[in-house]
Amino acid sequence: MILSEKYKVVEDTxxxxxxxxxxxDILDDNKNPxxxxxxxxKHIAYFSATSQGRKQCYNRLINCEIFEAETLQQILDTVxxxxxxxxxxxxxxx
Numbered sequence: 001m002i003l004s005e006k007y008k009v010v011e012d013t014x015x016x017x018x019x020x021x022x023x024x025d026i027l028d029d030n031k032n033p034x035x036x037x038x039x040x041x042k043h044i045a046y047f048s049a050t051s052q053g054r055k056q057c058y059n060r061l062i063n064c065e066i067f068e069a070e071t072l073q074q075i076l077d078t079v080x081x082x083x084x085x086x087x088x089x090x091x092x093x094x
Contacts, residue, residue, distance in 0.1 A: 004082070006068075008041060014060050016047040018056045020064070058086055 008019045019041040025033040046062060047053035062082050071074045 004065060007044075007064060009057060009061065009085045011049060011054075013049060016050050016053055018047070018060060020044055032090055058082070 006021055008021055010017045010019065015019050021039050022042045023037050024040050026036040026038055028034050044064070045057070047057040047060075062079060065082060067079045069078055
């Protein structure tokens with residue numbers, strides 16, 4: 001599940017992984033930038049695949065998103081957006 005342009009949550013039967021999506025330059029053989037970019041996943045944390053682990057993961061995700069916000073309105077919008085996406089995702093899993 002991708003809740004934002006910046007983070008990705010991957011859940012399997014044993015654990016939940018939280019990744020940050022980072023844009024990196026593509027380098028040529030001489031380590032010079034080619035002008036192209038690619039998105040890579042930077043691992044942030046593992047959580048158990050339980051309701052408690054899921055809660056911890058989404059709390060961490062929202063905290064990461066809020067940390068980057070600059071105004072109170074951005075914080076409120078981020079929390080509302082993430083909450084709605086999580087609710088929609090888990091309702092679709094039923």
